Amino acid sequence: MATYQYRHYPYRTPPELAGTTPARPPVIIVGAGPVGLAAAIDLAKQGIGSVILDDNDVVSVGSRAICWAKRTLEIFDRLGVGERMVAKGVTWQVGRVYHRDRELYRFDLLPGGGHHRPAFINLQQYYVEEYLVDRVEDFPQLIDLRWKHKLAGVEQSATGVVATVETPDGEYRLDADWLIAADGAKSSVRSLLGLAFEGRTFEEKFLIVDVRIAADYPRDRRFWFQPSFDPGQSVLIHRQPDDVFRIDFQLGWDADAEAERQPESAMARVRQVVGAGVNCEYEWCSVYTFRCARLERFVHGRVLFAGDSAHVVSPFGARGGNGGIQDVDNLCWKLAQVVRGEATAGFLASYDRERIHGADENILNSSRTTTFMTPKTVVERQLRDGVLALAPDFAFARGLVNSGRLSKPCDLLGFPGFVADDAAGAGALRPGMPCEDAPVAGADGRAGWLLDHLGTDPVALVFVANRREAAEIADSVAACGIARLTVLAVTERFQGDLPLPELVDADGLVRARYGGAPGVTYLIRPDQHVLGRWRAWNPSALGVAWRVCLGSAKA
Amino acid sequence: MTHLRRDDGFDGRGDAFYEQLVAAHRGLTDAASGALNARLVLLLANHVGDAAVVAETIAAARRGLDSGGTGNEQEL
Incomplete structure (x- = not known):
């Protein structure tokens, strides 16, 4: 490609074949794509080591x-790579949809302000992987x-996984406690375990072309039906x-894939x-x-997909x-809890449950889009054109x-492991939903963002009116009995010298979005999802909620 | 007087409705699909009842079809 220079990362003889003493890693990750690399970084942030095989x-x-x-x-921000992705990426939030030459409508994905990150950036996968590899080198x-x-x-x-690995120096065996299969749509782990991957194949062919255009073309997403x-x-x-444009052409099922993928014919289009x-x-x-398919389960003993x-x-x-x-975000903190012995292996059933839900939502939406875009019968075509x-x-219409x-x-509303909402009506964010961002200032007065203070470890977010309230809370943090809990005090105006880390909500957006009134407390999972919320600080209720989440107490 | 509704009557669940409608036609011949659509029109028109709204609906649906095309041809 003209705009990107591929670097060949060095092969190194592994300790298993070099005659040095290998250490047994807690986790093997198969695949150094965005998912595998992000998983390694997320685990490393939890202090858990891994070997990535690619x-x-x-x-x-x-x-x-x-x-x-x-x-x-x-999530990339939490992993320490968000800034670089956004700086390089093309930020966009407006989409335009045309029928023939007429614009039918446009949508604006993020009309509200007060969020650090835009609705979307476009960034080629090779940059995403390169930046993740650079971040991996920090660990x-x-x-x-x-x-x-x-x-x-x-x-x-019952106690571990053994991978057989082929290298230019020969074959070796690698022992670990867990294996994450992040090896893509043609997963070799899936084949090796003989797992069925069932779903629906859509009879349609698409041509995808990247071209560099020097002219100043718009950054909006533009989609034409029957152009x-x-x-x-x-x-x-x-x-x-890099002035590169992605153009997708819907070719029809009968198209000659071999002829269409010739650069001359693609460029003619x-x-x-x-x-x-x-x-x-x-x-x-x-x-x-393309097809829509998923494994029946994502957790297979000590192998996690x-x-x-x-x-x-479909794309x-x-x-x-x-x-x-989002799979990585959901999985890694849970696996860390299990590796540290703070939860049993059964806790990983919540990864299965929650991400199968996520996958089904994605499959449902993308199947509906495909049905609309690729009418298969006369009547489907008539309905679509209508x-x-x-x-x-x-x-x-x-x-x-x-x-x-x-x-x-x-969102994970109503899922097991989230406690009943004890602050109903306090704001739109309920247990099971991902946290919403808002501007905050730290105790040093520097402007920042709420989400930068949440995640990786459990966090309790408490709205406090004054120093006395903060002191009472600080004195009873230990009563929660939650390992590595961080308690953050949200204040309206800078108090200073609080016994808890202080986040100043000068713009009032944290209060608006979290229904904050003095005492209102949110317990937030390491993946920035609301685990529970209460109208008043209640350390024993927080402790129960955390143990319900880990599966060691009943709701 | 009530007018034909133009805003989203599906309360944000339009995609599920469309999927349901397409699924209702699955496995039917073109002629049977035509029959299904005719019955749907009759049932829904009866449910609406209001003669003025039905008349407005017919006019809106017919727009662009008088030339003998499907109404989706390239605009001139």
Whole structure:
């Protein structure tokens, strides 16, 4: 590619074959894609070591996943890579949908202010992986990233996992307590365990082309149904960094994939879109079909599936890469609890439950989009075209036009492990929902963001009116009986010298979003989800809620 | 006088409605699908009842079809 130089990461002979004494890692991670790399970093932040095995020695070939949603950026912030992703990425929040040459409607994904991260950035997967690899290198004692190490076998017992690994120096066996399969849609772990991966295949072919366009094209997501400039059914254009544009063409099921993926023929289509006079250079292209499928369970003994190895969706909706990062966010703190012996292995059933829910939501939304985009019968076509024909005049029909329902964080309302809401009506955020961001200032007066103070460890967020209230709370933190609990005091105006870390809510957005009144307390899981909330500080209730979450007490 | 509703009547659940409608046609021949649509129109029109709203609905649905096309041709 003209705009990205691939670096070959060095293969190193592993200690198992070099004759030095290998250390048994708690976790093996198969796959150094966004999911595997993020998992290693998240575990390292919990103090848990891992060995990552990757059969290749470069980051993603081709731009692949490019749309990263706000929730993913917030998780990347927690992992220490968000700023770099956003700085390089193209920030966008407006989408425009056209039928032929007419704009049917536009949507603005984040009209409200007071959030650190935008609704979406576009950033090629190779940059995402490169930045994650750089971050991995910040944990040399905890993460051992092994390039050109191919998984050849997996065996597991009640106490651990043994991986057989092939390298340029030969084969070796690697023992660990757990194995995370982050090895993508064609997961070798899944095949080695003989697991069925069932779902629905959609009979449609798409051509995806990356081109560099020097002209100043808009950054909005633009989607055309039945474009006048292309014979296909739909076209999607998205801007990426380095003046690279992603163009998706819906080719139809009968298209000749081999002919369409030739750069000359792909570029002929591109020129119809951008106009003959515009200078554009070919970067990369691919023809794809897709299916929606998932494993029946993500937890198989000591083997844990995350990302595309566990579930795949169609790309319209940006639910593949984002769903995988949310898997990591949900899994790693739980695995850390189990590795440290603070929860039993049974606690991982909550990962299964919660992320199967997330995967099903993603599959449902992307299947609906695909149904709308690829009508299969005369009547489906008539219904679809009827919606498009009514859309200019009828708001309800614009709501039915479906070119992708873009990834939103999924909530876990009513799931086991979350306690009953003891502050109903205090604000929109209920137990099971991901925390909402808001501007805060630290005790040093520096402006920052609420989410930067939450996560990795459990946090209690308490609204306090004065120093006396904060002191009473600080005196009873130990009564919660929650390991590594951080208690943060949210104040309206800077108090100073509080016995708890102070977050000043000068703009009032924390109070507005969390229904904050003095005493209102939120207990927040390490993945920034509300575990429980109370109208008053109640250390024994917090302790029970945490143990209910870990599965060591009943709700 | 009541007018034909233009805003979202599905309370944000339009995608589920559309999926349900497409699923209702699954496995039917084109002729049977036409029959299904005819019955749906009759049942829903009866449910609406209001003659003025039904008349307005018919006019809105017919717009652009008089030329013999589907109403989705390239605009001139």
